[in-house]
Amino acid sequence: MAEGLPGGGEAAAASVAGCETYDACFDLGHRFRLFDRPGTFRVSQAGLALGDHLVRNVRESELAGRILDIGTGSGAIALLLRALGATSIAATDISASAVSTARQNELENFGDSVIDFWHSDLFPGAEAGHRERFDLIVFNPPGWRSPSELLKAELAAKRHSLDLEAMFYGDSVLLRFLKHLPEHLAQNGRAIIGLNSLIGIADIFGRSRSTDRPVNDATIHARLLERHEFPLLFYTEEWLQVRSSLLAQFEQGRHDYAATYVTKGNTIHWFYEITEVTVTEPATPSLVSPIGDHAAASARLLPFAEMAAAPARALQHSGPEPLAG
Ligand SMILES: C[S@@+](CC[C@H](N)C(=O)[O-])C[C@H]1O[C@@H](n2cnc3c(N)ncnc32)[C@H](O)[C@@H]1O
Numbered sequence: 001m002a003e004g005l006p007g008g009g010e011a012a013a014a015s016v017a018g019c020e021t022y023d024a025c026f027d028l029g030h031r032f033r034l035f036d037r038p039g040t041f042r043v044s045q046a047g048l049a050l051g052d053h054l055v056r057n058v059r060e061s062e063l064a065g066r067i068l069d070i071g072t073g074s075g076a077i078a079l080l081l082r083a084l085g086a087t088s089i090a091a092t093d094i095s096a097s098a099v100s101t102a103r104q105n106e107l108e109n110f111g112d113s114v115i116d117f118w119h120s121d122l123f124p125g126a127e128a129g130h131r132e133r134f135d136l137i138v139f140n141p142p143g144w145r146s147p148s149e150l151l152k153a154e155l156a157a158k159r160h161s162l163d164l165e166a167m168f169y170g171d172s173v174l175l176r177f178l179k180h181l182p183e184h185l186a187q188n189g190r191a192i193i194g195l196n197s198l199i200g201i202a203d204i205f206g207r208s209r210s211t212d213r214p215v216n217d218a219t220i221h222a223r224l225l226e227r228h229e230f231p232l233l234f235y236t237e238e239w240l241q242v243r244s245s246l247l248a249q250f251e252q253g254r255h256d257y258a259a260t261y262v263t264k265g266n267t268i269h270w271f272y273e274i275t276e277v278t279v280t281e282p283a284t285p286s287l288v289s290p291i292g293d294h295a296a297a298s299a300r301l302l303p304f305a306e307m308a309a310a311p312a313r314a315l316q317h318s319g320p321e322p323l324a325g
Pocket of ligand 1: 070093
């Protein structure tokens with residue numbers, strides 16, 4: 001495997017029905033054999049970290065409720081939720097080939113089909129006006145912003161083993177996700193999303209509070225749950241080939257929207273910030289209290305705007321303040 005390309009899970013194993021496969025291994029022995037197909041995002045270190053967080057933290061009440069995995073890719077997170085005991089899971093992806101691979105991965109690993117896989121933009125059936133609410137929404141979104149004009153031109157000349165949407169356009173996707181989240185979270189529901197610090201996390205939440213406000217005049221609350229540091233991966237050969245333009249975009253992002261990373265030797269290290277997102281609507285402030293389940297409830301529910309000023313009891317997102325390291 002070329003340096004800088006992903007090695008999610010364990011090394012590729014023997015082929016299943018003539019296709020290359022690999023194993024994605026999560027905490028507590030949850031292990032899935034997944035097809036490695038062009039057009040389907042291969043589970044990365046970030047996806048594994050998100051899955052491990054769910055293994056340790058998903059609540060019984062959430063497993064008993066309705067769950068949505070957005071941007072399911074290989075389906076690994078949806079499969080993990082099923083293995084953890086969830087019985088009512090929907091999963092979406094904008095990539096038709098990802099949806100078909102995810103369906104096959106469920107069949108291969110469980111022997112039957114229980115998960116509702118949708119070829120949809122963010123929320124299931126949104127294009128057809130389908131509107132459903134979920135107790136838990138999990139989203140490991142594309143981690144990079146929309147490609148610069150230079151990058152787009154360079155990439156246009158190359159073959160595409162993976163659609164750009166697998167890793168680019170994370171800014172617009174996240175803003176649309178936050179905007180419409182109030183229509184899709186059940187009362188007391190929450191979303192757990194994995195944010196890449198290269199995207200400029202504080203800037204995204206800031207825009208969601210100002211120019212790209214959520215529907216229903218709702219307020220988005222974000223609480224950082226875990227931060228991981230990972231070396232940059234390029235995911236595909238063609239993205240590795242445009243490495244210098246990609247790095248230039250990240251460098252520009254430092255100035256334009258506080259993209260955050262550290263450089264160690266020749267390698268960029270970025271931060272993966274697993275974040276809980278909840279919503280309150282103006283007419284229902286009493287919905288706030290049941291979400292918190294311990295004394296730190298007030299910290300959990302701070303709107304992101306207030307988090308920057310919050311004392312050290314809450315982890316803080318990577319943002320304009322420089323990070324040590
Ligand atoms: C970083 S990958 C994560 C894949 C998988 N959840 C994982 O953790 O391995 C992001 C996924 O989001 C999908 N995606 C991007 N934009 C989307 C959208 N608007 N609606 C649904 N899925 C989207 C991509 O096709 C890709 O499969």
